[in-house]
Amino acid sequence: MSTTVTMPQLGESVTEGTVTRWFKGVGDHVEMDEDLYEISTDKVDTEVPSPYTGYVEAILVAEGETVPIGTPLCQISETPPSTVVRGLPRDDDSESTLPPMTPPIPAPQAAPVPGAAAPEPPPIPPLPPLPPAPPTPGALPPAAETSVMRAIPLEDVEAAPRADESAFADAVGEAVSEVESIERPRATIRMQYGDAQREHSLHAQPSQMSQPPPPLEEQPLHAHPVEGVDVESIGAEQTTKPRAHVTAEGEKRLAEPVPPEELKHDGSRRGILSPVVRKLAAEHNVNLDKITGTGTGGRVTRDDVLAAAGEPTAPAPPGGPALEPEAGVADRESAASREEPLSVMRMRIAEHMRESRQSAAHVFMSIEVNCDQIHQTRMSYLEAVREEDEISLTYLPFFALAICNALLEWPVVNSRIDLDARSATYFDHVNLGVAVDLEGEGLVVPVIDEADQLTLRELARRIADLADRARSKRLNPDEVQGGTFTITNPGPFGTHLSVPIINYPEVAILSLEGVAERPIVRDGALAVGRTTVLGLSWDHRAFDGSIAARFLAGLKDRIETWDWQTLAG
Amino acid sequence: MSSDSPQVAPPPSPAEQESQLNRESAPIVPTATSGVEKSFLEAIYDAMAEEMEADDRVFVFGEDVGHYGGAFKVTKGLLERFGPKRVIDTPISESAIVGAATGAAIMGMRPIAEMQYVDFITCAFDQLVTETAKMRFRTGHGVPMVLRAASGAGVRAGPFHSGQPEAFFAHSPGLKIVIPGDPYDAKGLLKAAIRDDDPVLFFESKYLYRRLTALIPEGDYIVPLGEASVKREGSDVVCITYGAQVSTALSAAAALESEGISLEVLDLRSVVPLDQEKILESVAKCSRVVICHEANPVCSISSEVAAIIAEKGFDLLDAPLRRVTSPQAPVPFAAVLEDAYVPSADDIVAAVREIAAW
Numbered sequence: 001m002s003t004t005v006t007m008p009q010l011g012e013s014v015t016e017g018t019v020t021r022w023f024k025g026v027g028d029h030v031e032m033d034e035d036l037y038e039i040s041t042d043k044v045d046t047e048v049p050s051p052y053t054g055y056v057e058a059i060l061v062a063e064g065e066t067v068p069i070g071t072p073l074c075q076i077s078e079t080p081p082s083t084v085v086r087g088l089p090r091d092d093d094s095e096s097t098l099p100p101m102t103p104p105i106p107a108p109q110a111a112p113v114p115g116a117a118a119p120e121p122p123p124i125p126p127l128p129p130l131p132p133a134p135p136t137p138g139a140l141p142p143a144a145e146t147s148v149m150r151a152i153p154l155e156d157v158e159a160a161p162r163a164d165e166s167a168f169a170d171a172v173g174e175a176v177s178e179v180e181s182i183e184r185p186r187a188t189i190r191m192q193y194g195d196a197q198r199e200h201s202l203h204a205q206p207s208q209m210s211q212p213p214p215p216l217e218e219q220p221l222h223a224h225p226v227e228g229v230d231v232e233s234i235g236a237e238q239t240t241k242p243r244a245h246v247t248a249e250g251e252k253r254l255a256e257p258v259p260p261e262e263l264k265h266d267g268s269r270r271g272i273l274s275p276v277v278r279k280l281a282a283e284h285n286v287n288l289d290k291i292t293g294t295g296t297g298g299r300v301t302r303d304d305v306l307a308a309a310g311e312p313t314a315p316a317p318p319g320g321p322a323l324e325p326e327a328g329v330a331d332r333e334s335a336a337s338r339e340e341p342l343s344v345m346r347m348r349i350a351e352h353m354r355e356s357r358q359s360a361a362h363v364f365m366s367i368e369v370n371c372d373q374i375h376q377t378r379m380s381y382l383e384a385v386r387e388e389d390e391i392s393l394t395y396l397p398f399f400a401l402a403i404c405n406a407l408l409e410w411p412v413v414n415s416r417i418d419l420d421a422r423s424a425t426y427f428d429h430v431n432l433g434v435a436v437d438l439e440g441e442g443l444v445v446p447v448i449d450e451a452d453q454l455t456l457r458e459l460a461r462r463i464a465d466l467a468d469r470a471r472s473k474r475l476n477p478d479e480v481q482g483g484t485f486t487i488t489n490p491g492p493f494g495t496h497l498s499v500p501i502i503n504y505p506e507v508a509i510l511s512l513e514g515v516a517e518r519p520i521v522r523d524g525a526l527a528v529g530r531t532t533v534l535g536l537s538w539d540h541r542a543f544d545g546s547i548a549a550r551f552l553a554g555l556k557d558r559i560e561t562w563d564w565q566t567l568a569g
Numbered sequence: 570m571s572s573d574s575p576q577v578a579p580p581p582s583p584a585e586q587e588s589q590l591n592r593e594s595a596p597i598v599p600t601a602t603s604g605v606e607k608s609f610l611e612a613i614y615d616a617m618a619e620e621m622e623a624d625d626r627v628f629v630f631g632e633d634v635g636h637y638g639g640a641f642k643v644t645k646g647l648l649e650r651f652g653p654k655r656v657i658d659t660p661i662s663e664s665a666i667v668g669a670a671t672g673a674a675i676m677g678m679r680p681i682a683e684m685q686y687v688d689f690i691t692c693a694f695d696q697l698v699t700e701t702a703k704m705r706f707r708t709g710h711g712v713p714m715v716l717r718a719a720s721g722a723g724v725r726a727g728p729f730h731s732g733q734p735e736a737f738f739a740h741s742p743g744l745k746i747v748i749p750g751d752p753y754d755a756k757g758l759l760k761a762a763i764r765d766d767d768p769v770l771f772f773e774s775k776y777l778y779r780r781l782t783a784l785i786p787e788g789d790y791i792v793p794l795g796e797a798s799v800k801r802e803g804s805d806v807v808c809i810t811y812g813a814q815v816s817t818a819l820s821a822a823a824a825l826e827s828e829g830i831s832l833e834v835l836d837l838r839s840v841v842p843l844d845q846e847k848i849l850e851s852v853a854k855c856s857r858v859v860i861c862h863e864a865n866p867v868c869s870i871s872s873e874v875a876a877i878i879a880e881k882g883f884d885l886l887d888a889p890l891r892r893v894t895s896p897q898a899p900v901p902f903a904a905v906l907e908d909a910y911v912p913s914a915d916d917i918v919a920a921v922r923e924i925a926a927w
Contacts, residue, residue: 015779274856274886274887274888275883275884275885275886275887276856276884276885276886276887277887278884279884295926295927296926296927299927301887302856302887
């Protein structure tokens with residue numbers, strides 16, 4: 001394995017240096033921190049110690065040569081190269097035999113020279129494969145098989161003992177000049193702005209050299225060597241590094257776009273109105289309540305207001321400067337009407353309905369169901385239930401039982417969807433919400449937890465209890481939350497079809513219409529049967545029509561074919 | 570020099586006046602699409618050489634600026650060209666350099682004094698803040714000097730040679746401060762600074778000296794002081810920045826484009842006086858702001874820009890503003906720490922993402 005020693009930068013303004021002297025030659029052993037070469041720059045002349053311990057494998061820049069910062073100067077190898085030089089007696093050869101031959105070290109063609117033309121760096125002559133057998137000490141391999149320093153004529157090396165540096169230097173110089181004779185135009189260094197450049201150290205480590213600097217353009221050097229910036233690629237290959245100026249708390253804030261303390265208790269940031277939103281809303285007479293916020297957490301952003309302002313009908317802001325009504329109209333209206341403040345429940349319901357309608361993609365599907373089976377069972381158990389449980393057995397528990405079972409088969413109808421998080425949450429239980437009307441004052445949805453575990457009788461009792469306590473306002477707060485599916489039952493009023501609003505953030509709601517005797521067709525002939533219509537409003541963002549259809553068909557199947565007599569027992 | 574009270578410089582002769590006017594009304598070229606490619610350093614050299622050529626009152630002095638050509642070689646060649654009376658090597662005394670520049674300026678010269686590293690300017694703090702800055706307020710006579718200084722981090726020079734101290738002097742009334750972000754602006758701003766009748770601090774990023782090149786048009790041009798410039802149009806978030814971080818912001822903008830966030834980059838160019846109009850214009854356009862510089866954050870230029878936006882642009886904001894700066898610490902010497910210290914494109918991208926999603 002060989003590593004490259006490059007021209008260091010010995011001062012901020014220094015862009016190039018001249019190698020004035022090599023203290024080691026090819027094949028020489030050098031210790032780390034031992035003087036390797038001497039360089040001269042316009043700031044300083046100095047000896048440079050070797051960054052590595054090893055053997056000088058190749059010298060790439062000759063004495064007297066001036067090269068830019070970063071130019072490879074020499075290669076240092078861990079293993080001694082097998083060259084003719086090895087044949088000469090060496091001071092540090094205490095062993096009688098040479099170390100075993102390692103496989104040939106390929107020339108560093110992959111390491112680009114920062115003075116080279118793009119895209120191909122000039123090739124350094126490759127090493128021919130070394131002979132397999134280690135040469136015996138003193139014996140020189142035949143000339144044809146010499147390796148890296150093949151440019152050194154054998155005679156010169158033989159003739160020049162180690163002690164004679166000048167002849168050795170000449171021999172080295174010849175070899176280097178052969179390398180130098182390859183066209184290597186002087187170029188400007190286009191340094192990468194950013195981490196890639198900043199990590200460039202005086203003594204490049206092998207790992208750094210494995211990532212070659214970007215290709216360079218050919219330009220002649222001039223008095224002020226120029227380094228350019230490739231602006232487009234700045235930061236492109238920067239690795240993530242710790243942001244030193246961001247505190248731990250700051251890191252958390254950066255990770256979550258919305259600081260937790262700014263979230264409203266229900267997770268909505270609708271109420272956060274930035275200064276520009278308030279200003280634009282006032283200027284353009286935009287009713288902020290009617291805008292869907294596209295900012296994080298539902299926040300109304302400036303662009304939302306501008307988009308809303310572009311709409312043809314922008315209603316006047318509530319409480320804002322209203323248009324002066326015509327006198328006659330106002331008088332007639334005020335005479336025929338009265339104002340009443342809205343209750344908290346009304347406001348809450350209004351907000352909830354609006355939010356649900358504006359968030360979910362409401363779609364409706366209905367199916368007609370024959371209720372003869374459950375009617376019979378209901379009739380047969382009516383008295384028993386009234387006596388034992390003191391409640392009236394309605395159709396509702398029957399439907400609830402079938403619904404819970406069907407939801408377990410189609411869990412997506414029982415799920416939650418989070419588009420921001422790109423995930424859906426499925427439950428292994430059904431917390432069934434049952435909408436309860438509060439005598440025209442409003443509605444509340446108490447929730448039966450784990451309704452899928454209950455029998456029909458238990459469901460009947462729970463529903464009756466919850467409805468009773470809902471009407472007398474004795475529900476606990478935890479009984480009106482945590483639902484996964486809701487049913488609404490206008491049926492007792494005899495309605496035919498209704499399209500309910502989903503109890504957001506659930507994904508579907510089922511309406512149960514009136515069970516009544518209607519004409520049906522049985523065996524090709526008109527007959528009378530008890531039928532009802534089940535209506536499913538669902539969020540098309542969560543699932544599609546085929547699931548809805550299958551769910552409703554599955555419900556119908558259960559209602560029409562289950563053994564209700566046994567189930568009700 | 571005579572021991573009498575200082576004499577006010579004689580008013581310029583009509584010929585001088587005319588030539589001054591002609592030069593001051595030199596066309597302002599907003600962006601150069603043609604010209605010679607020059608580095609940041611070369612542009613600064615050209616500005617000085619051209620102004621020295623045109624006006625005998627302009628001269629350069631500082632440590633090593635003459636024979637050595639400057640620690641960074643910015644002034645190399647000026648001595649040979651203009652001689653030792655106009656390119657002067659001073660002793661190592663920043664306080665003397667600034668004091669002498671102030672004195673020369675009020676006597677009618679137009680000195681370009683140099684701080685070899687801006688960090689040494691603190692040795693001249695008293696001269697600069699007490700004498701230079703207040704001269705016009707006290708006497709009615711301005712100090713038409715330029716104080717150039719190599720500033721900024723990123724070159725492994727450690728805490729005493731990497732400073733960015735404009736905040737100290739922005740606080741002192743009477744000093745103009747100019748920090749260019751590219752070669753075109755560097756040349757134009759330095760020329761404008763030399764021609765300005767008030768003291769101008771010209772902080773040049775040593776990191777940019779040889780790393781940034783641009784096309785410099787032939788002929789005379791200036792970049793007016795106190796004028797910011799939109800270097801990149803955008804619509805979602807504006808990054809208000811100056812100096813070396815302009816390039817960083819531009820690369821962050823390129824990265825953000827692929828995420829669908831359009832980042833406007835506003836280069837302040839002058840940090841005193843700040844171009845309040847352009848700042849508020851960009852804020853009005855984007856409604857979301859990230860302010861970026863490598864100087865420390867406490868009581869910095871970004872603090873001042875934030876105050877202006879809060880005071881005068883309150884109802885322009887759709888999100889809180891964010892600052893991307895170095896930590897409140899001196900510049901580290903260790904390479905890894907210095908890289909983490911200077912705001913990077915990644916830091917700007919993260920802040921812009923956070924604000925864009927707010």
